[in-house]
Amino acid sequence: MTKVSMTVNGRAVSAETEGRTLLSAYLREGLRLTGTHVGCDTSQCGACVVHVDGKPVKSCTVFAQDVAGADVRTIEGMANADGSLGVIQQAFQDHHGLQCGFCTPGMVMSAAALLAENPKPTEHEVRHYLEGNICRCTGYHNIVKAVMAASGQDVSALAAE
């Protein structure tokens, strides 16, 4: 067992790990930050996406020891300082971009990464960017709408074609 330290949501943290401990397990079991979800075992579903040094990463695919010292952000760190929902979170609520909520943390973290690099994405760009995030509930309609709304675009008239 090795003690691994890093910064998570602005706080210095540390927890015991084995060499095989994944970042997702480090967060969920070591730090009890259970907002990061695990939906698969093949790095496909995206429920586990967090930011590592500002970049979106599937936390089920990274060993905790390999990101020792990194600056990690999870869904628990996405609200505003006063505890109110951040812009993307609020857009997901306003546009019903979640149902069961299981894919949601990963969706929000991916959406945040997209908007950081592309502040006004088109529908196609949003759909393309989210190809690593699976949602079984929403049919994606309201997720795409929420992400576009979070970027400040008018989504009131969006429909097919």
Add this chain to the structure above:
Amino acid sequence: MPKDHGIGASSKRREDVRFLTGKGTYTDDMNIAGQTYAVMVRSSVAHGRIVSVGTSAAEGMPGVLAVFTGEDFAAVGGNPAGWLINSRDGTPMREPKRPVLAHGKVRHVGDAYAAVIAETYQQAKDAAQAIADASVIEELPAVVNMAEAVANASNRVHDEIPDNLCFDWGWIEDNRAKVDAAIKSAPHVTTLELVNNRLVPNAMEPRASIGEYFPGTGDYKLTTTSQNPHLTRLLVAAFVMGIPENKLQVVAPDVGGGFGSKIYHYGEEALVLAAAKKLARPVRWTAERSESFLTDAHGRDHVTKIELASDKEGNFIAFRTETLANVGAYLSNFSTATPTFLHGTLMSGPYKVPNVYVNVKTVFTNTAPVDAYRGAGRPEATYSLERVIDKMCRELGLDPFEVRRKNLLTPDQFPYQSPVGLMYDTGNYQATLDKVCEMADVAGFEKRRAASAAKGKLRGMGLSTWIEACGIAPSNLVGVLGSRVGLYDAATVRVNATGNLSVMVGAHSHGQGHETVFAQIVADKLGVPESSVEIVHGDTARIPFGMGSYGSRSLAVCGTAMDKALDKIIAKGKKIAAHMLEAAEGDITFGDGKFSVAGTDKAKTFGEIAFSAYVPHNYPLETLEPGLEETAFYDPANFTYPAGAYICEVEVDEGTGKVDVVAFHCADDFGNIMNPMIVEGQVHGGVGQGIGQALCEFTTYDENGQLLTGSYMDYAMPRAEDVPFYNVDYSCQTPCTHNPLGVKGCGEAGAIGSPPAVVNAVIDALQRGGHTHVTHIDMPVSPSRVWTAMNA
């Protein structure tokens, strides 16, 4: 002006805040002092005789606390089928025992035959691997293909079932001769053989269970990913473990989607309870996704031949179907109802057709159990009908829109007794068809087709009209049909002394937003703010009873139970108001959150009545009880019958066979709407799953019974790029006539109506593009299948 609260408002979902901030509590998120970890030892072969289980390999391994095998559960009961079906000859279905852990034989890849409990997950996993390596399982030939399973009697999934047949069901058997005669003498008969592809439900949260045992009281607690906690309690307590029901609490906390797969009781739930008792420590188990693929109940998997008899003008005379339906290796709880009463009873669709006969043979195979998946039987019925109708239109040179229009039931025909046993209460199928044609701008199709052609794409348009029976169900009817449970629901409304409310409901929300919608209904009816109403679900210790959420039943059945409990609250409130206002009970009226004496300005607010109920200083106790809490059970008089019409437009790439869904329009009749935002979301999700079934999802086992599509690398889940924005309308409303809310249910609609619309559109595109030899392609209409069909 849209409403901003109460019934009909798009109230934002209160549950979202915890989900969006990482504060949801799903089963695997829980952390219980002293917890231990279970890992299942699963068969790597589809069919085999268990010669020895290598339990000794785990002895002495670090952290290992206990090992269980099928032997340990040989004396307890099995997980039963919830529905008894009789074959055409009157004999009851074959019901092999479904044990907690396989005993004697393993019957599908993933069938668990042992389990290890250890201090950590990794230790349990290492020990499970050691046991698997040390076990001897003599592999037997696998029964995979349904037609071969029935034909080859020497190869048996269950030794005692010679032909691998669970039952051979006819519906309605008395119609058979008449239907045969009608088809024989009909001017035209269209025949279509099709496969309704096997699907893996893939709720994004894998199944998980935690067992606890409290030696001081002898109580058990099961926290589990269930759509249906009371049914799980009943099955575990009364059938599998023999625990008194009052000693078992089942909690289904936040659940990350179900789509049917979490209705059922699974062996892991019994295992963690037995292990918790043995170790006197909490035992937790969480599926890896690959275990979900192997062991969650799958959906669909029908092979059907359908015949449609008509005159030359396309007026329907008869439908006749023959179906092989896969139930997999064991009977999951609803598996016998799904291909029968949720399928055969819908085989007249929304049409006036006098003669219908359905035959379903249900077959055991060495594959995962198959059960209800979103829509459950009704998508299979709709797909068969809507595909064969399009084929008939093509054969007779008729317009698919006009043929449907003239065969649809008309509004004056309700209530309508269908030839396959259902009484449709209300509907207006022309209205939804007209609406969807307007939404889709059918007249403008030719222009869009030309634009697609200019890009080198073939464009097609597909229509489907659909109906379902949901809001399941009247107990007296399902009882006659073989159900072993009642299908009512229950709710308790507890008004607290300070005027806020706790409402305990038997429906379970795993994405549907009940905490918001049910609160809207309460607020509307009592004239209190939504924020003062708390909806409690998913805990057998807090809720009177319930039959869970599936079959689009939550609002129609449980919502009605809640409505009836609210009526009782108002009635009691009137009694209290009469006392407080010194008036006759009959003179008290209730509205806008106030109890008033009719014709006066004397009134008490709801809050004042609530407070008085708990501070009854001067109550006439012989006629007025303190407290304000009421429970109602509700058993519906009938199913509900949502219906609608869907149009899909696709573009097909002739070079690759790739299909893009470029437009999807839905006009649905769900009766009255409680929260439009949530209804739209339900349709989006259902259509997304239906497009997934039509275009990409496919579950396939090889001839040895190995699952070839056992991960997201091989099983093609629809992604954001695979689907368009959906155009959804629910303005055609014929409210349900037998529940007070007038609601019909919307959860399954999208998954029922969409697959045939997509496939009809693909065939239309190919036909218009000159590939006139292509009259059918089985789902999923993948690029390779489309390309192969075009180039055949």
